Amino acid sequence: MSKWRMDNMALMYLAKINLTAGIFDVYDNKLNLDDVKQTIYDELDENKMFSTSSNCKYRDSLGNIRRMPQLSKYSLKELKKQDAGIITGKLVRAFNKPTEIIDESGKVLQSSNEEAVSIYFYLDSKQEMIAFSERQSFGYNQFMTAFAFILSQNTKKYKFEIFLQKDKGALEGKIRSLKSIQNIKATLIPPNSNDKDLEEFRNSLRYMQDCRDVNANKFKMEMSTTDERHSLKIDSKYMQDIYTAVSKGYGEVNTTGINQNGKRQTISSNQDAALIRIIDENLTEEEYNRESRSFIHEWIMKLLKSVAS
Incomplete structure (x- = not known):
């Protein structure tokens, strides 16, 4: 692909929306997941807001590192609800950013400027994508x-919690390229499904029994070896469960080991194996919706084939 072509492309991510509180009621048939999906479609509106605060680092005119309190406010705008459980709209981030102003005397003063940036999204509530x-x-x-x-x-x-969908082949390929695996850290949640065809997959996950035993809807684990002569076993049932669950959008994992150059390296499921689609950066909303719909459909078909096999 030519450099001009790459410069005019963008990346589309696909993420899984997961019910956390109440997931075991779904498993026990006390709660219908279809009702949850309908609630998402019916009740999502533009009235709620999410705020975070942090210290923003910047350099002043002398090159010194400074810090400024930064408040970010997130809200939904331009929501459109379509047929078949589809919602489109924009998630807006409004935040203050370091800048400089020149006063009437010509002196340069440090200040801040209010900015806003939005991300357009395509939500399929029925597929939780x-x-x-x-x-x-x-x-x-x-x-x-x-x-x-x-x-x-x-x-x-x-x-709810949202996790990126991952490419299991890409994730395992990069991990297998390491000479040895020394550490693995994972955050996992119980799979969202009350479908019979996914029940066997759900019950096969070893961490699932631990979650059910203690009524936990999030599972964090870390395994490591201090013996650099031996690697953690990527083909073990436990490791394969982790990579399978993560690839289906039920968590994330960081794997650290020694690469072929003898250097310590960490493979991040989000940074190194996120499921992406390369799209034109000059799409209309209709074209973006069409790309999103196709992306979701292809991924669902792939998941169904993997379950069937």
Whole structure:
């Protein structure tokens, strides 16, 4: 692909919306997941907001590192609800950014400027999938955290978390390229499904029994070896469960080991194996919706084939 062509392309991400609080009621048939999906579609509106604060680092005119309190406010705008459970709209991040002004005497003063940046999204509530693209000053982690909070606020009865879908082949390929695996850290949640065809997959996950035993809807684990002569076993049942669950949008994992150059390296499921689609950066809303719909459909078909096999 030519450099000009690459310069005119953008990345589309696909993320999984997961019910956390109440997921075991779904497993026990006390709660119908279809009702949760309908609630998402019916109750999502533009009235809720998510706020975060942090210290923004910047350099002054002398090159010194300075810090400024930064408040970010996230809200939904231009929501459109279509047939078949589809919602489109924009998630807006409004924040203050360091800048400088020149006063009447000609002196340069440090100040801040209010800015806003939005990300357009395509939400398929029936498939619990959301497609979007990053913007400068608005990354995928910010998007998923803010959207999950606003979604939970809109649907008071339920709580949600959002994780990127991953390419399992790409993830395992990069991990297998390491000479040895020394450490693995994972955050996992119980799979969202009450479908019979996914029940076997759900029950096969070893961490699932631990979650059910203690009524936990989030599972964090870390395994490591201090013996550099031996690697953690990527083909073990436990490791394969982790990579399978993560690839289906039920968590994230960081794997650290020694690469072929003898250097320590960490493979991040989000940074190194996120499921992406390369799209033209000059799409209309209709074209973006069409790309999103196709992306979701292809991924669902792939998941169904993997379950069937």
